[in-house]
Amino acid sequence: MSEVVFLTIKLALLTTLSLVVLATPLAWWLARTRSWLKIPLSALVTLPIVLPPTVLGFYILVLLAPDGWIGVWTHQYGFGPRAFSFSGLLFGSIIYSLPFAVQPLQNSFQAMGTRPLEVAATLGLNPWRRFFKVALPLAKPGYISAMVLVFAHTLGEFGVILMIGGNIPGRTKVISTAIYDYVEMLQYDKAHLLAAGLLLFSFVIMVSLYTFQRRNERPWTR
Numbered sequence: 001m002s003e004v005v006f007l008t009i010k011l012a013l014l015t016t017l018s019l020v021v022l023a024t025p026l027a028w029w030l031a032r033t034r035s036w037l038k039i040p041l042s043a044l045v046t047l048p049i050v051l052p053p054t055v056l057g058f059y060i061l062v063l064l065a066p067d068g069w070i071g072v073w074t075h076q077y078g079f080g081p082r083a084f085s086f087s088g089l090l091f092g093s094i095i096y097s098l099p100f101a102v103q104p105l106q107n108s109f110q111a112m113g114t115r116p117l118e119v120a121a122t123l124g125l126n127p128w129r130r131f132f133k134v135a136l137p138l139a140k141p142g143y144i145s146a147m148v149l150v151f152a153h154t155l156g157e158f159g160v161i162l163m164i165g166g167n168i169p170g171r172t173k174v175i176s177t178a179i180y181d182y183v184e185m186l187q188y189d190k191a192h193l194l195a196a197g198l199l200l201f202s203f204v205i206m207v208s209l210y211t212f213q214r215r216n217e218r219p220w221t222r
Contacts, residue, residue, distance in 0.1 A: 001178070001190070008174040011086070012154040015093040016147050019101035022094065023146065027105035028131070046103075048096050057163025060092045064164065084166050089174075092164040093154050100149040108142025109135065141216045148209045152202055 026045070030038060048056055063070045064083040070091075074082050082088040116138060120130045136143075158176040165172030167181065175194050182191035 001194070003170060004173055004175055004178045004194075007086075007170070007172075008155060008176075011089055011093060011174060012151045014090055015097055015154045016150045018090070018094050019097060019150050020143065020147060023098065023101035023105055027102045028109055028135070030102070031106045031109035046099050049099050053096070053157070053159025054163055056096060057092065057160040060095060060160070061163050064088050064091070083164060084168060084172060086165075086171055089161060089165045089172055092160050093157060096157060096160045097150045097153050100153050101146040104142045104145040104149065105139060106142075108139035108145075112138045141213065144212060145209060148205055152205050155198060156202070 030042060030045075061083055062068050064074075065071045066075055071082065082091065112135065116134050117130050120134045125133060156176060157174070158180070161172070161174055162177055162180075167173050167177045173181075175198055179191050179194050179198075182188070182194070
């Protein structure tokens with residue numbers, strides 16, 4: 001059971017760290033652009049929220065298969081098939097949790113308006129320094145919300161995990177699939193232990209997030 005918990009936390013941490021990096025430029029572009037691409041790209045980013053996890057998991061599995069777009073590339077460069085592996089789970093988790101990272105960051109970037117950046121420009125800061133010295137600190141609440149939501153969301157993944165990784169002990173078996181196993185084997189005591197722990201942790205982390213957001217609410221001057 002400890003191996004299952006460790007693998008789940010490892011997956012959640014790596015997904016969270018990956019999305020902090022990957023979602024930042026995407027959220028910044030969505031918050032600042034007036035391009036016609038904003039609407040279709042926003043819809044694409046949001047798709048994992050509305051799609052059934054098995055549908056998303058199926059298409060990711062197709063991509064990772066030996067004859068899939070990604071599978072062909074990984075096989076060609078000696079990485080082997082990524083389906084039913086931890087790296088495959090990580091890839092799927094990043095796609096599945098993408099909107100939970102992009103949306104809080106995009107909202108934070110939009111909420112700060114243009115005035116802080118304009119003031120920084122008058123002080124001689126170039127675009128990169130304006131972003132790192134002004135935009136990122138002001139978007140701190142968005143980053144905390146994104147990290148908490150992604151981490152918590154990854155802990156509860158099931159459909160995508162099962163489609164991409166199956167339920168291989170030590171490789172792809174996480175808390176959600178372990179609970180499913182225990183229920184199938186009628187081992188309700190072990191299922192209760194994992195489920196109750198996940199429920200309690202999720203409740204505490206969401207209370208903490210809402211408390212943080214309430215303390216940091218303030219109007220932005222545009």
